[in-house]
Amino acid sequence: MAEDVLSQSEIDKLLSALSDGSVSAEEVKAEEEERKVKVYDFKRPDKFSKDQIRTLFMLHESFSRLLNTYLSASLRTMVNIEVLSVEQMTYQEFVQSMANPAVIGIIALPPLKGNIIIEVGPDIAFAYVDRVFGGEGKPSVKSRALTDIESAVMRRFIDTVINYFREAWSNVVEFRPNFETMETNPQFAQIVPPSDMVVLVTIHMKLGDVEGMMNICIPYLVLEPVMSKLTTSFWVAASVDRESSPDQVADLQRKIERTWVPFSVELGTVDITINEFLTLGFGDVLQLDTLAKDELVCYVGTNAKFRAYPGTAGKRMAVQISGIIEGDEDANER
Incomplete structure (x- = not known):
């Protein structure tokens, strides 16, 4: 203007x-x-307004942050995931833009009708597989189809992706993602007629030094029942309500209660020289700084939390908690 x-x-x-x-x-x-004349292509009618495109962009930004956190922790490498664009096009245009071979996951979202597609770029797919198998996370030298073992690894990857996808969409609609099948040839991934409109979410991914794309194709048919909720005001209001929801707090508490943490007991310590350490052998005895009747220190993770007495329970060694160690966690860390 x-x-x-x-x-x-x-x-x-x-x-x-x-x-x-x-x-x-x-x-x-x-x-x-x-x-004043505006060009309009009747073969490609716009199904999504600018506000709906903007809402989809923000929604998948949240999804990208969730997936980024997970992959950084699981792969133990630098990961950067961000949404590049959200645009509408015909399904035929999307199919023609995909590589062959590709990693294409077809996902159902009941109770929503129809399927969506999650396409992972070959470079990202092979880098992820290489990293999972203990490598440096390098892509394949030449373009090829996945082996059976690599396909199983990528199925688990897409399963993880759709779980975070469901969490990001939970403010708009609750659905139960179901992994239908995985294809490598785009021509076999026909989920809607070629002329149907879809929204394409393009996400840039960087795993270590490898960069690539992940595309999420959502047909208009799938989103039609929730189009009225794809507005910025509704999405923001739903996010605020959900943050203060008691159900979410209870759900978070249940997840924390099911989290496994390492618990260890320190029998004692001893200081020795490097020379003594180098000459240690089978049958040598080290005298610890604790007596048999002394309390032992119990660690949760790396923090000292409890005091306990050693003993047995049946045929197993055990400890009986005798007290709680109070104080600053940093001061109690070993």
Whole structure:
């Protein structure tokens, strides 16, 4: 709109040109009418408004952050995931843009109708597989189809992706993702007619030094029942309500209670020289700084939390908690 506003000097030049006769009023009127014409392709009708596209962008930004956190921890490498674009196109255009072979997961989202596609770029797929198998996370030298073992690894990867996808969409609609099948040839991944409109979410992924793309194709047919909820105001309001929901707090508490943590008991310590350490052998005895009747220190993770007495329970060694170690966690860390 700002480009359509003329400055005072431009107005003066236009009035001067009209008065000189170098520019006629008819020419100005014709140019104004020409600017009002908007090209519209009836073969590709727009199904999504700008506000809905903006909401989908924010929604998948949340999904990218969740997936980024998970992959950084599980792969133990630098991971960067961000949404590049959200655009609408025909399904045929999307199929033609995919590589062959590709890693294509077809996902059902009941109770929503239809399927969606999650396509992982070959470079990212092979780098992920290599990292999972203990490698440096390098892509394949040449383009090839996945082996059976590599396909099983990528199925687990896409399973993880759709779990975080469901969590990111939970503010808009609750669905139960179901991994239907995985294809490598785009021509076999026909989920809607070629002329149907879809929204394509393009996500840039970087695993270590390898960069690539992941595409999420969502047909209009799938989103049609929830189109009214794809607005910025609804999404923000739902996010605020969900943050303060008691159900979410209870769900988080249940997840924490089921989390496994390492628990260890320190029998004692002893200081020895490097020379003594190098000459240790089978049958040598080290005298610890604790007596048989002394309390032992119990660690949860790396923090000292309890005191306990050693003993047995049946045929197993055990400890009986005798007290709680209070104080700062950093001070109690070993």
